[in-house]
Amino acid sequence: MAEKQQQPTAIVIGAGVGGSSTAARLAHAGFRVTVVEKNDFTGGRCSLIHYNASETERSYRFDQGPSLLLLPRFFHQTFEELGTSLEKEGIELRKCEPNYRIWFHDGQQVELSSDLAVMKREIEKWEGREGFERYTSWLGESGRHYELSVEHVLLQNFESLKSMLRWGFLSRVLILHPFESIWTRASKYFWSERLRRVFTFGSMYMGMSPFDAPGTYSLLQYTELAEGIWYPVGGFWRIVEGLVGIGKRMGVDYRLNTAVERILLDEGGTRARGVALAGGEVLEADVVVNNSDLVYAYNHLLPQAMGQQSLQKTSAYAESLNHRPASCSSLSFYWALSRRVPELEAHNIFLAEAYKESFDSIFKKHLIPDQPSFYVNVPSRVDPTAAPEGKDTVAVLVPVGHLLDSDDDADLSNGTGQIASASENGTPGLKPSTRKSAQDWDAMIALARKTILSTIQSRTGVDVGPLIVHEETNSPLTWQTKFNLDKGAILGLSHSFFNVLSFRPSTRARRPNSTLDGKLGSGVPSRIAQLIGDAVRGEQASSIQGLYMVGASAHPGTGVPICLAGGRLVAEQVLKDRRMRIPWRAGAQVGKGKVRSVDLDQLNRPVWRDGWQDWLMLAVGLSLVPWVVLMVVVLLYWI
Template sequence: MTEQTRQKTAIVIGAGVGGVATAARLAKAGFKVTVVEKNDFTGGRCSLIHHEGYRFDQGPSLLLLPHLFAEAFHDLDTSLEAEGVRLIKCEPNYNLWFGDGESFELSTDLARMKTEVEKWEGKDGFERYLGFLQESHRHYELSVKHVLRKNFTSLLSMMRPSFLRHLLALHPFESIYSRASKYFWTERLRRVFTFGSMYMGMSPFDAPGTYSLLQYTELAEGIWYPEGGFHKIIEALVNVGERLGVSYRLSTPVAQILLTRDSGRATGVLLSSGEQLSADIVVNNSDLVYAYNNLLPPSTTATALSKRPSSCSSISFYWALDTQVPALSAHNIFLADEYRESFDNIFKKHLIPEQPSFYVNVPSRVDPTAAPEGKDAV
């Protein structure tokens, strides 16, 4: 078989959502693909916990940008529906609670938002809300076109004229909170429209204003949930990959990424068992810092990455309740009265705040299969 006719091979390290999606795309492009995964399950951080009829998502609890998921499956000559994935729209998006028992309902329903905003900021407040939507819409559209759908392989690639001319319009040098303050005059609504930075492990007082695009996609396109849990999307991508010939090797940890003598190209992987696998392409979907420090030779890049500050993680509890809590919707945010102080404690003092803001997800509210009848998974 000549080099021209030999089927190209690829190894993907990690069967998380990025790994299984990449594997399917590579197989669609004609590669013979092997996915190696250290766990005995697929999904990585997007896996499930099952307990006596209750189901909990370990990773994401809400799905944004549904059209991008639809696009990924379309590129693989199928669809979410054809693969048995049903997305359920969550309405309202959130119920937000303040310390005095007052609440705010975030929704894609413009009439409902008019009522909610005017309750706190009067008739002019709704006009300012529309202005906030306009700005966050601009952040969203520019980011998708000039950032999300582009590769940034070097510092020079960030200097593209097409990107630079829109830089100031993205407000990267102002915080989300400062931008929201230009449209919302009450402290409460400033909290309502900035808490989303918590999802990125960032304080709204430090996160770039660009990230109001997250609020925009929630308010304009809605929040969704895959019936049966988020792993349904992983299962669908794995099934598509298998049909395209992808081989998934679970319980198969990688000890090393093999390189050419000049370290210029990856040639395969060495498994912890001692087995070597060769490939034309190696795609690493494991944690970046881990890969540089454990799978690749020592380098200045590995040292530099290890010294970089990490984003904040979270503490999660999974509760199987023997009753339902009707006051809770699918997504509930409880906002600290001392909003800024709570974030400063976390990000500047590295302390657990006395009154933290926290998120309560009740998947059984939107998908009854997450809990036994008459009960809630929280």
């Protein structure tokens, strides 16, 4: 009798959304999976904070991180591919209506909704009938960004330079407008400053300024306006709870309060063999999936140089990740209120009068703006279980610059940036440096709190301050210490063009290249050289076998639905590498068994539609071939 094949094993570091979904998928495919999590709760940033004011009434519940459920198709797809559904797991999604109430400094308000009649009224109020026609054109463009991104980016892996040369992607890249900013694209359709701001603030969800974020990301506004904003009853953590529950039913072992000290490699540094825990225990496995912050992992869990197990040196590649552009951080306030505040909707945006300047302060000078734009979430408006009866739970997120290593690094403004100079009358702002003392942080948080309360009162007429019965906060420093987020950047690495696709750290862990890494610094030329060098080395030599990366800083990027897509990509990559069956791709059917008429439903796209874009991209692609060949030849000669 043939010996029974041994069950493959996997260790997942971190129980965030990406880690929990990957663990469930691998278990579904036949792996024995262990998840190790340093905190005493699952979910990472997608977790809850509770405050019990009284034993006789229900507690206040806060979403520590995400509070808007976008791209619902990814949530439904994930649960269905695991053999269940959101409904079967007891997860109820409620639609938020309106999407937002946007408050301006001049007392005006704009409501955003997935109801087209509401949007027609709102748009025509500011830009007339022609404005609404332009809005529908913008919605069409954003819809193309959405559909093409899902098909050709979010559900596709970009492991190498060759991945970006796929014709399906290359022929459509210009349609995605990656080389124009969201602000530039919006300005084509919206002619008033007010509506340009209304339809660009969403870039904050990518941790970027609308003046820098690629136009592609208008897909976020599209999904809000076409599919709506949703909220899981019981808090966003219910999604993670569902994934953890599915995984446990399939045998996944979750070990909380279990920190990883380092990832173990073989003697040559070519293959992962397990992890060493902080307490000294060693866990071995065939596969290791890292869901901790990627930059943190490369610098602290993989500190060894090429082919060594030394803890004294980090690789040049890990160092280069430290210098890549990062997303913003945030000051987050969690307020338990003594009564309801009906003036606030579930989602509220307060936009700064100096709109561009506030973003420049965050993303160019890495400061905490004196007069910021900020987001106010009232989950009890859509889910009454978030607060005691007749009361409200409020979370405020203020985007701020990420942490800098020293005060000297932060001195990029035309002012001092010190506590004493930061006031409410337009001074440069505060520098979120890691060297600031606890007293400095207390002062910064207090000043930001005062500004927020003043802004809310002046625009809504409600003095929220006296209503606060309990407050908790997260600052860039606590985001860093609580979740090991590099620089306290809450959304990982930036999503600029040269930080996405194949330029973004791959889902397959990269093996350092001692010949090339660090020779061209850490900018765009270095990333291009790394891609070309890795293509020359080949997959085996350029990756650490058996080690994979999932989460905000790995492809495809940040956000709960995007991390779910990343979990799918990583799980499929693991299974393909081990030549195992991918259960959710086998025998899939559409329509739940219903017979459909092929003649009626077959799509026959006119051959001329968008043909000029295809021909243009072909011409552009052919013109670039000699330059790519020349770069490869030069690099090979240099190596």
